[in-house]
Amino acid sequence: MTASVVFFYAFAALAVVSALGMVLNLRNTVASAMSLVVTMVALAGIYVLLEAHIVAVFQIMVYAGAIIVLFLFVVMLLNLRTDAFSPGRQKLVKLAATLIAFVVLAELLRVLTTGLPEAQPLPEGYGGYAQVGVALYTDYVLLVEVSGLLLLAAIVGALILAKRDIG
């Protein structure tokens, strides 16, 4: 068992535990967001182990740096430090929800992890900035342009939705 395998299992355990902490923390929304940060950072570590360095950098920058900060900002803005809702959802619904999640998990594991081939050897420079950059600006240049348009639409949409008086 090499060091990278040990690191992978450590990061995987951290990701699962903090994801469960995010979902099952019923008291504090800020704590949920902080648990999600831990999940994101653990996933970035796994991306490094899988030779996806640029994806790991973007994971930290965009998810841990921008998206979670946005979540925390909204939680603070709306002053939602406690998560106390009136009881309303029945135990039966929760049980059914858990059952749905387990069925999906079993099915995903069955479909995705059976009959996987061995990983092929890595070509030279795999996952480096140069190769990803060349792929983004040759084969996927249209996709890059469209995502720029999408971000513009999201900025305008978010502004209009969160504005105080519409019209």
Add this chain to the structure above:
Amino acid sequence: MVPLEHVIGLSAILFAIGILGVVVRRNLIVILMSIELMLNATNLAFVGFNRMWPVFGGEPSLDGQVFVLMVITVAAAEVAVGLGIVIALFRNRDSVDVEEASLLKW
């Protein structure tokens, strides 16, 4: 060498946890976070499968990693619009409980 079946298995586990969060929780912000978790699970599967087949047709192929960058872009846009909706809902209903926003419910 990281065991790739376990990478895909981890992605499935994180996706199921995300589903659990979306269905069980009533706090709209935590539901959005769970959706982010599900997007991250699919990202992990993309990266794992790309590591499994790094060469396609004799050429090095980074399609999986490029898709992950696009998914991150879409996730950022989704969070911006989603939190805008949360703020608008809070302004109208004074709550982020999804049970409060049931006007369109059949």
